[in-house]
Amino acid sequence: xxRGNSKHGPRLDDEMAREVRGTVQGVAGSRAEEWREPEPAGxxxxxxxxxxxxxxxxxxxxxxxxxxxxxxxxLGRYIDLSALPAExxxxxxTAEKNHAxxxxxxxxARLPAGRTFETVSEVWAVLGHANETTRW
Numbered sequence: 001x002x003r004g005n006s007k008h009g010p011r012l013d014d015e016m017a018r019e020v021r022g023t024v025q026g027v028a029g030s031r032a033e034e035w036r037e038p039e040p041a042g043x044x045x046x047x048x049x050x051x052x053x054x055x056x057x058x059x060x061x062x063x064x065x066x067x068x069x070x071x072x073x074x075l076g077r078y079i080d081l082s083a084l085p086a087e088x089x090x091x092x093x094t095a096e097k098n099h100a101x102x103x104x105x106x107x108x109a110r111l112p113a114g115r116t117f118e119t120v121s122e123v124w125a126v127l128g129h130a131n132e133t134t135r136w
Contacts, residue, residue: 063133072129076120078104085118 008016064072078100079091086094088111095104107127117123121131 063130068129072120072124072131075104075107075124079120079123084120085116087116088113091117091123 078095078098080094083090083094092108095108125131
């Protein structure tokens with residue numbers, strides 16, 4: 001078997017592979033040697049958390065609630081982007097083709113006839129719902 005590295009032999013290769021196996025394949029806390037364990041936070045140090053204290057960003061854009069975001073997303077799931085821009089009937093057909101629930105079809109039926117809609121957000125706004133006030 002041809003080797004790309006000639007500095008050491010197969011026995012040393014195997015030994016080196018065993019030494020780093022825990023690092024490569026293991027999870028935190030699975031080290032055999034105590035000196036490899038991460039040190040806990042000191043008495044004057046805060047505990048590690050995923051969310052820093054005081055950081056309460058919810059991921060919901062300004063001007064909308066999480067329920068409104070979910071409802072707009074539900075509406076958008078059944079409108080193909082390739083169908084836009086479209087009028088009410090074309091939007092309804094694409095939603096039916098995508099097996100939209102009756103609530104979505106009822107919402108689309110409320111759209112004014114003869115108007116072309118460019119985006120799902122525009123459809124959402126015409127239905128009387130709020131969109132975000134600023135985009136980040």
